Amino acid sequence: MGxxxxxxxxxxxxxxxxxxxxxxxxxxxxxxxxxxxxxxxHITYLGKTATYREWAxxxxxxxxxxxDRLHRYHWTVEDALTTPLIHDNKTRFQIGRKRVGDV
Numbered sequence: 001m002g003x004x005x006x007x008x009x010x011x012x013x014x015x016x017x018x019x020x021x022x023x024x025x026x027x028x029x030x031x032x033x034x035x036x037x038x039x040x041x042h043i044t045y046l047g048k049t050a051t052y053r054e055w056a057x058x059x060x061x062x063x064x065x066x067x068d069r070l071h072r073y074h075w076t077v078e079d080a081l082t083t084p085l086i087h088d089n090k091t092r093f094q095i096g097r098k099r100v101g102d103v
Contacts, residue, residue, distance in 0.1 A: 043070075045077050061085060 040051045056063040059081065069080035 043077060043081075045081050055081060 042049050042051055043055055045055075050058070052063045052066050056066050059066075065085070066080060069075045069083070070077065075083075
């Protein structure tokens with residue numbers, strides 16, 4: 001029996017472990033969004049200047065929709081901020097009533 005296996009009955013002795021104690025969870029607030037950095041684009045319309053996120057929250061639309069209207073579809077700032085969304089179940093993106101080819 002040179003392999004370390006005994007021919008007798010095996011005994012299992014429980015190992016007592018101390019319970020793990022975790023400190024209480026502490027809430028750490030997220031730092032505010034830094035909107036005055038160079039990677040945030042500001043849009044000015046009717047004398048009000050705000051970022052994409054701020055305009056989108058004000059208008060109740062997605063910031064991605066606003067970005068697409070200005071950069072992907074080349075809308076004017078006025079059209080992008082004043083055109084309401086269409087609720088069309090056929091299209092995934094709800095851009096607005098203005099079509100891509102419209103001028």
